[in-house]
Amino acid sequence: MTLREGTSGQRFIIRSVAESPLKNRLMTMGLVPGTTVTVLRSAPLGDPMALRVRSYHLALRRDDAASIEVEATA
Amino acid sequence: MSSLAVALTGNPNTGKSTIFNELTGARQKIGNWPGVTVDKKIGYLSHQGRNISVVDLPGTYSVNARSPEEKIVIDYLLNEKPDLVVDVLDSSNLERNLYLTIQLLEQGIPLLLDLNMQDEAKRHGIRVDTEKLGAALGMPVVETTARSRSSIKTLLDVFTSTMMEKYQPSEKVRAHIARVEGLRAGNLAADALEEKIIEERYAFIDSVVSECVSVAGASSDLTEKIDAVLANGWTALPLFLVMLYAVFQITFEWIGQPMADALDDFIGGPLTESVTATLESWEVADWMQSLIVDGVIGGVGGVLTFVPLIFVLFFCLSFLDGTGYMARVAFITDPIMRRVGLTGKGIMPLMMGFGCAVPAIMGARTLDSEKDRMTSILVTPFLTCGAKLPIMALFAAMFFPDNAANVVFAMYILGVIMAIIAAKLLGGTVFQEKGSTFLLELPPYRIPDMKTVLLETWDKGKGYLIKAGTIIFAMSVLIWFLGNFNFNGMTEEMNESFLAALGTGMSKLFIFHGFDTWEAGAAVITGILAKESVVSTMGILYGVGEISAEAEDAVETAATLMQSGMATAFTTMSAVAFMVFSQLYTPCVTALGTIKKETGSWKWMGFSAAYMFAIAWVVSLLVYQGGRLMGF
Ligand SMILES: Nc1nc2c(ncn2[C@@H]2O[C@H](COP(=O)(O)OP(=O)(O)OP(=O)(O)O)[C@@H](O)[C@H]2O)c(=O)[nH]1
Ligand SMILES: [Mg+2]
Numbered sequence: 001m002t003l004r005e006g007t008s009g010q011r012f013i014i015r016s017v018a019e020s021p022l023k024n025r026l027m028t029m030g031l032v033p034g035t036t037v038t039v040l041r042s043a044p045l046g047d048p049m050a051l052r053v054r055s056y057h058l059a060l061r062r063d064d065a066a067s068i069e070v071e072a073t074a
Numbered sequence: 075m076s077s078l079a080v081a082l083t084g085n086p087n088t089g090k091s092t093i094f095n096e097l098t099g100a101r102q103k104i105g106n107w108p109g110v111t112v113d114k115k116i117g118y119l120s121h122q123g124r125n126i127s128v129v130d131l132p133g134t135y136s137v138n139a140r141s142p143e144e145k146i147v148i149d150y151l152l153n154e155k156p157d158l159v160v161d162v163l164d165s166s167n168l169e170r171n172l173y174l175t176i177q178l179l180e181q182g183i184p185l186l187l188d189l190n191m192q193d194e195a196k197r198h199g200i201r202v203d204t205e206k207l208g209a210a211l212g213m214p215v216v217e218t219t220a221r222s223r224s225s226i227k228t229l230l231d232v233f234t235s236t237m238m239e240k241y242q243p244s245e246k247v248r249a250h251i252a253r254v255e256g257l258r259a260g261n262l263a264a265d266a267l268e269e270k271i272i273e274e275r276y277a278f279i280d281s282v283v284s285e286c287v288s289v290a291g292a293s294s295d296l297t298e299k300i301d302a303v304l305a306n307g308w309t310a311l312p313l314f315l316v317m318l319y320a321v322f323q324i325t326f327e328w329i330g331q332p333m334a335d336a337l338d339d340f341i342g343g344p345l346t347e348s349v350t351a352t353l354e355s356w357e358v359a360d361w362m363q364s365l366i367v368d369g370v371i372g373g374v375g376g377v378l379t380f381v382p383l384i385f386v387l388f389f390c391l392s393f394l395d396g397t398g399y400m401a402r403v404a405f406i407t408d409p410i411m412r413r414v415g416l417t418g419k420g421i422m423p424l425m426m427g428f429g430c431a432v433p434a435i436m437g438a439r440t441l442d443s444e445k446d447r448m449t450s451i452l453v454t455p456f457l458t459c460g461a462k463l464p465i466m467a468l469f470a471a472m473f474f475p476d477n478a479a480n481v482v483f484a485m486y487i488l489g490v491i492m493a494i495i496a497a498k499l500l501g502g503t504v505f506q507e508k509g510s511t512f513l514l515e516l517p518p519y520r521i522p523d524m525k526t527v528l529l530e531t532w533d534k535g536k537g538y539l540i541k542a543g544t545i546i547f548a549m550s551v552l553i554w555f556l557g558n559f560n561f562n563g564m565t566e567e568m569n570e571s572f573l574a575a576l577g578t579g580m581s582k583l584f585i586f587h588g589f590d591t592w593e594a595g596a597a598v599i600t601g602i603l604a605k606e607s608v609v610s611t612m613g614i615l616y617g618v619g620e621i622s623a624e625a626e627d628a629v630e631t632a633a634t635l636m637q638s639g640m641a642t643a644f645t646t647m648s649a650v651a652f653m654v655f656s657q658l659y660t661p662c663v664t665a666l667g668t669i670k671k672e673t674g675s676w677k678w679m680g681f682s683a684a685y686m687f688a689i690a691w692v693v694s695l696l697v698y699q700g701g702r703l704m705g706f
Binding site: 017019021022023024025026027028029030032033035040041042043044045047048050054055056057058059060061064 | 135136138140166167169170173265268269272273276297298301302305306307308310311401404405406408409412418511512513514515516517518
């Protein structure tokens with residue numbers, strides 16, 4: 001699945017980041033394969049979403065999160 | 075002794091400007107959101123007999139030279155070669171912060187690592203072994219809490235005592251660089267290569283962090299608890315509106331307006347009286363009396379009345395800026411902003427526009443796409459800046475005495491709505507490019523540093539005062555002159571003055587708007603030079619005559635004279651139309667100059683001036699005629 005479908009409270013491990021104009025920036029911000037991300041919450045209308053990644057909080061749109069392939073984890 | 079050039083670099087929001095201000099006594103803007111500083115700024119100090127220059131650089135997550143800020147940073151570091159490059163890190167967030175560090179080390183730039191925000195790291199039970207970290211990278215390390223004096227003292231001592239020549243990248247760093255070079259030498263495609271290098275950097279960081287950082291007992295995260303209320307689902311937007319409304323109430327009802335009223339009474343009453351009496355007793359020429367009382371007190375005094383409002387508003391904005399709430403506003407308004415083709419990130423520079431459009435327009439640099447940036451630059455001047463505030467406050471107080479705060483609030487909202495509509499229109503026509511994005515770090519909530527908030531409020535308020543004492547003063551004298559002279563010399567009849575001629579020309583544009591008086595026309599013209607001048611022009615034109623003609627009558631305050639003059643010149647509906655027009659029309663010349671600079675084009679500057687005038691003209695007309703149809 002991709003991070004796009006993530007809902008509040010879920011934890012994932014990033015598998016890969018697909019080509020997109022944002023790819024370089026996403027990875028620079030620490031979203032590289034193997035990294036754990038937790039979905040914290042969503043803005044009104046469910047988008048964008050807020051994540052915890054590498055001990056900071058990051059907000060991004062679900063459309064952009066669609067390029068991040070993830071796997072659920074406990 | 076020798077001089078020392080220091081550069082402060084690091085991720086956004088790590089405390090660089092705080093350190094810079096503490097070191098140099100400068101007043102760089104500080105705020106708890108990423109991307110406050112967008113340009114380099116230099117400051118000077120001396121310590122232990124050495125002259126030190128310090129440069130505050132914009133915060134960046136990397137130095138790939140993709141964004142203007144990244145370019146500023148890497149160009150500065152590579153071309154100016156400062157003696158000491160300080161990498162300011164947020165100690166509670168080392169993993170991501172070290173990315174820039176390793177990238178700079180790869181570029182062969184030696185770094186002094188400053189583990190800042192020690193207070194917060196301690197609170198979260200995060201312990202960094204500085205010795206191990208220094209050894210792992212081969213670089214000197216210092217710990218600071220930027221808000222505390224003692225940290226700044228330490229930092230200064232470290233600056234003067236550290237010999238960067240003594241430091242070499244560690245074995246570990248050199249091995250990493252070798253691996254990166256190996257990858258570069260390989261035959262990977264550009265995209266794949268970039269990906270591999272980023273992964274390589276994070277692998278390096280993970281190994282350093284696991285060696286040097288330990289976390290003792292996860293403390294409960296206050297930020298998440300606050301966000302569960304302020305940035306969550308449906309409650310978020312109403313709470314945002316409540317917050318905005320509260321700022322208004324504080325500014326206009328509770329604190330600012332009562333203070334402004336008291337000041338108004340003083341300027342209009344005792345001050346004008348005593349100045350008039352003094353001038354009388356010195357037997358000063360009539361024209362000089364008129365210049366001082368009508369021109370200077372009427373013009374500058376009219377603007378000064380609003381100083382308390384400005385101070386209170388700036389205090390509120392600066393306080394909010396320090397909390398971290400602005401980044402949440404960006405998050406919760408992104409769904410709306412996206413629908414008009416903008417990004418929520420644009421909210422942060424946009425909110426600066428309530429203070430002054432100039433830094434707000436420059437702040438648009440932090441936006442990722444060219445379309446976002448251009449749109450933001452072009453719509454920012456619709457907002458009610460501190461110089462338009464007096465216009466709104468004056469007219470609201472005069473024509474809606476029972477509802478002044480709500481009317482002003484409505485004008486602010488009108489500015490916001492027009493900015494949104496304009497963004498939508500520009501997006502659909504001028505800027506077709508797709509691809510606005512939203513990627514934003516949400517910093518932890520912080521208690522604003524009161525010293526910072528008060529200094530910033532004072533600075534901006536002082537800026538307003540200085541402008542009143544210089545530009546507005548000079549313009550008041552000019553307006554007085556133009557209003558009292560014509561080709562035949564001084565005239566008793568203002569209606570025959572130069573200014574009347576100019577104003578009459580302009581007023582022809584407003585015959586369907588209800589305010590086609592030459593006075594209003596003149597105010598519109600002077601308002602393009604500086605928006606404060608709208609109020610000072612009114613003050614001079616409507617306070618005039620009576621005082622100089624019958625000086626003994628000056629017990630009647632200038633304020634009431636002005637109000638009686640204005641009250642007959644405007645109806646309620648034409649006053650609203652005038653407020654609407656003033657709110658929306660052409661930015662002041664300073665803002666236009668900034669637009670020219672930021673877009674690099676006269677064309678866009680001209681476009682901004684023209685389209686805003688046109689929109690203001692149309693909307694104000696609709697409001698006036700619509701209001702009349704409805705029977706007001
Ligand atoms: N608790 C704590 N807060 C700090 C410290 N240093 C800075 N801050 C706060 O962190 C926020 C960011 O500070 P700035 O100085 O604006 O950060 P910056 O690095 O210049 O940020 P950009 O200009 O966006 O790159 C502000 O709210 C500061 O008050 C510190 O040592 N401890
Ligand atoms: Mg800064």
